Amino acid sequence: MTSRLLFVALLIPAIGVAALASAGRDGIVSALSAQAKQDNSKFTSFSAEAGKKFWFTAHVGGKSDTPSCVTCHTKDARTMGQTRAGKAIDPMAVSANPNRFTDPEKVAKWFGRNCNTVLGRECTAEEKGNVITYLMSQ
Amino acid sequence: MRPARISAGLAAILGLTAMAMPALALRLPPVTHPATLKECSGCHMVFPPQMLPARSWTALMGDLANHFNESAALPPDVQADIVGYLTANAADAPANKAIRGLLSGVKATDVPLRITEMPWWKRSHGEVSPGRYALPQIKTASNCIACHRDGAKGVFTEN
Numbered sequence: 362m363t364s365r366l367l368f369v370a371l372l373i374p375a376i377g378v379a380a381l382a383s384a385g386r387d388g389i390v391s392a393l394s395a396q397a398k399q400d401n402s403k404f405t406s407f408s409a410e411a412g413k414k415f416w417f418t419a420h421v422g423g424k425s426d427t428p429s430c431v432t433c434h435t436k437d438a439r440t441m442g443q444t445r446a447g448k449a450i451d452p453m454a455v456s457a458n459p460n461r462f463t464d465p466e467k468v469a470k471w472f473g474r475n476c477n478t479v480l481g482r483e484c485t486a487e488e489k490g491n492v493i494t495y496l497m498s499q
Numbered sequence: 500m501r502p503a504r505i506s507a508g509l510a511a512i513l514g515l516t517a518m519a520m521p522a523l524a525l526r527l528p529p530v531t532h533p534a535t536l537k538e539c540s541g542c543h544m545v546f547p548p549q550m551l552p553a554r555s556w557t558a559l560m561g562d563l564a565n566h567f568n569e570s571a572a573l574p575p576d577v578q579a580d581i582v583g584y585l586t587a588n589a590a591d592a593p594a595n596k597a598i599r600g601l602l603s604g605v606k607a608t609d610v611p612l613r614i615t616e617m618p619w620w621k622r623s624h625g626e627v628s629p630g631r632y633a634l635p636q637i638k639t640a641s642n643c644i645a646c647h648r649d650g651a652k653g654v655f656t657e658n
Contacts, residue, residue: 424568445569446543447642470573471541477570 385463386455390493392465396486404487412495415488422481430479430492438499454499462493527598527653532584534577542571544644544651548588549595550614552602556585558610615640 390407397404417436419428426445427433433450434442439457442450452458462468468489476484484492527547530536539545548556560582563571573581588594590601604618605611614620624640632640643650 426568443638444542445567445639447636447638447645448541448543474570474572477564477572478568 379459382459382463385465386461386493386497389462389465389468390490393486393490393493397490400486407487407490407494409491409495409498412491412493416492416495420480423477423479424481427478430475432479438496453496455497456499461496468493524654524656526655529652532581534580535584538571538573538577538581540651542569543641546614546643547653548585549590549598550601550617550620551585551589551611552591552605553586553589554610555612556582556589559612560585613641 394404394407397407416430416434416438433444434453438454439452441452444450453461455461472484472489476482476488527549530545530547535548536545551559559566560578563573563578586592590598601617601619611617615624627646631637632642637645643655647655649656
């Protein structure tokens with residue numbers, strides 16, 4: 362009885378946290394979707410396939426040490442990455458790291474930094490939404 | 500904040516009176532400034548402000564969009580908060596007289612942008628073979644915590 366109560370008591374906050382995380386992510390994706398529509402009237406929805414391609418492509422225009430997102434985040438998004446300075450990076454796949462893409466400020470900051478490093482420009486809302494959609498599918 | 504305790508090894512390097520200490524060790528107060536902890540820890544450990552002079556921090560913080568070939572860009576208000584903390588606790592800050600030796604060999608006109616370029620750092624790592632930095636789990640000399648496990652807390656001992 363006590364153990365069942367304890368189990369339920371532990372479960373409620375766990376569900377609460379997961380729900381909050383996915384609500385945070387949904388909010389970020391819908392804001393990007395609204396922006397993508399504003400940028401391009403033909404935009405319909407984000408594509409995991411396009412996000413995957415973008416994630417793996419060796420881009421031009423950025424810094425030569427970091428041609429692609431997988432330079433640091435690795436080819437398997439479910440595993441740990443590594444920065445150029447040697448520090449470990451937690452997995453990017455939402456299945457492996459449910460806290461990903463839940464804090465709008467953090468998401469905006471790192472897209473800002475990493476897109477400039479890799480592409481030498483900001484990413485568009487469509488590119489960002491595609492990447493998140495791909496990593497949510499991983 | 501307590502002044503740093505400087506080990507026999509570093510003291511000898513810096514030409515200070517050697518103290519009786521068992522192992523090489525430098526202990527600095529851990530960084531507690533929230534914005535610095537949050538914004539300077541994503542790609543490497545937070546480096547101790549005491550390891551560079553104020554002019555170096557000002558220069559580094561003035562070009563975060565081109566930070567060692569990466570963008571570490573921040574909003575201006577956050578950047579100002581961090582540069583204020585780093586310069587107030589820099590090697591040449593009044594509070595750090597006791598460890599002023601970390602500036603030995605650095606000319607007043609030099610603006611070193613790396614701790615790993617400082618004369619004390621090069622001398623205290625003279626016995627580390629360059630090949631060790633290239634190991635995949637270390638990758639670079641800038642990865643202090645690969646060798647100094649408690650480096651992010653300001654504690655630099657030999658492993």
